Amino acid sequence: MADHQQPKVVDVHRSYSRKKLPTLPRHISLWARLRRSARRWFRGWWIWELAAAGVSLAATVALVVLLAQADRRQPQAWAVGGMELTLNTLVAAIATVMRTSLLLVVASALNQSAWNWFAAKKSGGDASGQPLEDLEIFSEAAANSWNSVRLLIRTRGRYIASLGALITILSLAFDAFVQQVLTTQTQSQSMVLPESNLSAENILPHVQRYGYNESGNYIDDTFFELETAVINGIIGNNSLLPNAICPTGNCEWPVTPTLGVCSECSNLTSQVLEAAQYTINNVTYYINLPSGFITNPDSLKQVSITLPRFSNENVSTEIWRLDLAFANTNETQAFNTRATIATLSALGIPFPGTRLDNPVSAYNCSFYFCIQGYSATAISGDVSQQQVPTTAEQMFVHWEDEGTSTWWGPDIVPAELNAPSTAIFNVSGMGLLYLGVQLSGILTGSTIYTPSPYSSQVSSCSSELASVFWSASNSLADLTALVQGIADSMTTQIRTADVANVESYYAPVVLVPVTVVRIRWPWLTYPLALILAGTLFLALTMYSTSRREVRPWKGHRIPLLLADIDKTLRVRARGGLTRRTGLDDRLGAVQVSLEFDGIDGVTFRRVHPSSPAHGELLRDGQH
Secondary structure, eight states: OOOOOOOOOOOOOOOOOOOOOOOOOOHHHHHHHHHHHHHHHHTTTTHHHHHHHHHHHHHHHHHHHHHHHTTTTTTOOOEEETTEHHHHHHHHHHHHHEEEEHHHHHHHHHHHHHHHHHHHHHSSSSSEEEETHHHHHHHHHHHHHHHHHHHHHHHHHSSHHHHHHHHHHHGGHHHHHHTEEEEEEEEEEEEEEOGOOOOGGSSOOOOOOOOBOOTTTTTTOOEEEEEHHHHHHHOOOOGOOOOOOOSSOOEEEEEEEEEEEEEEEEEEGGGEEESOOOOEEEEEEEOOOOOOOOOOOGGGGGGEEEEEESTTTOEEEEEEEEEEEEHHHHHHHHOOOOEEEEEEEESOOOOTTTOOSSSSEEEEEEEEEEEEEEEEEETTEEEEEEEEOOOSOOOOOEEEEEOOOOEEEEEOOOOOGGOTTOOOOHHHHHHHHHHHHHHTTTEEEEEEEEEEETTEEEEEEHHHHHHHHHHHTHHHHHHHHHHHHEEEEEEEHTTTSSSOOGGGGGGGGEEEEEEEEEEEEGGGGGHHHHHHHHHHHHHHHHHHHTBBSSSOTTTTHHHHOOOOHHHHHHTTTTGGSSSSTTHHHHTTOOEEEEEOOSSEEEEEEEOOOSSSSSSSOOSSSSS
């Protein structure tokens, strides 16, 4: 008997080592799932709605960007095909795209909500029936706002479709809100006055040379003009301050440098000396002027006054003296710091001078050329001019040209005075001397004291100007203010001594009224809210559809034509087609549910409610 080979018994419980297959990285696996989900969503039933929602959002972003670019700018227009395309046209076109895309999304989602309203959930269980008349309400809600109101009433605002109905109603005001976003406003825009429109009268008066004008002719400042300038400075008349003309009524001028007159005063009372020559009846007081003050060499840099020791009611006595010495050109060069015009000295018994034994006071002031800067603004034609303060010490140097003429000019012009690098400021030695000679004939005088038995004293001044200076002789601050006013008035005369060259560097910045676009952003909140609400409504409807035994048939009518209906409903509907409300009367209140077999079987089956009354909201999963 042949031996039979015994079969091997395999131990199924025995474990064998098995080589594991490689797995994809987690991030690649997640990306693959996202791609499958995106393919299912975007290549499926909702492709057109998602595309419309994307167009609506893209148009919204484009509108916001366009409005942001146009805000606070002048209205623009674009030539397209021989026609002019304005900003209003672009905004209206984009708003139309936004609203049309929004309503397409909302209408499609509302149509799908009708199927969802009757369909059962995938989680199991029979669908709760809904009145058959709701099918008409849902279908027509996507067509007009009136039926959207009916849908809101029917669902009591607690169903997803209520959001779509509300958006449909509110979209009626979409265009009205968009139209309120754009408005215009007139505001001032600054621009430098073009050189083609610039003239000498549009520039702040300024002078870079004094002594000879730009044509090479000597400037003839008459005695009367200078005396008028001194008087204006004393009385503080600023109405003669030279101004420029603003062509638009609203301007702002840059800092404009010019030659001007500065002043400085000091109290030398502590340096008053008594002369060594002693007499019984008189005493002489004098001061030696410091080297910084330039005087005529004939004055020997010394000012003196002789006062009586005793009053004599029959004798008038000089008690106060005002003296001005013009600068000598050669002497001025020795100091090499200032282009001094003249120095003013006041010595004697100050105001009111009631007693001859009052203490003697002494002051010294100087007038000298300097570089000043002026700026101005014009508002509605009213020009206001200001002097630019500077604390930098200005050093003037002198030189001689090829002939025998002497010139003075600043070593460095302070940066805050806005002088161009090509600007040259200078004063001729003859002009300096000529101005000092004229000034010395104006600012001189004295005060005479005459004792009287009827009063304590009677004082009279040799001139009105001397009287003004004597009134200010009791205070350095008063005297400084008085001299500064004269210097400012002299600057005004010098600035207007010649017509300034037309230089665009000093052209004013004019404010031109322009019309600009203003965006009222709060008005855009309403359309943006509708766009976002429409996108949310679509997402909720897509999610609700995925949880029910139905497909996204939306507004397609063929699935409705192919659907079966309960036989009892057919019997009940007989004769309803002959009257306008026949079908509503026979079938409207009948509750039905939608059944779908997953292939091609769609049936509206009658449901016999057990407890809820007719018209009661039965949807509990889509509140």
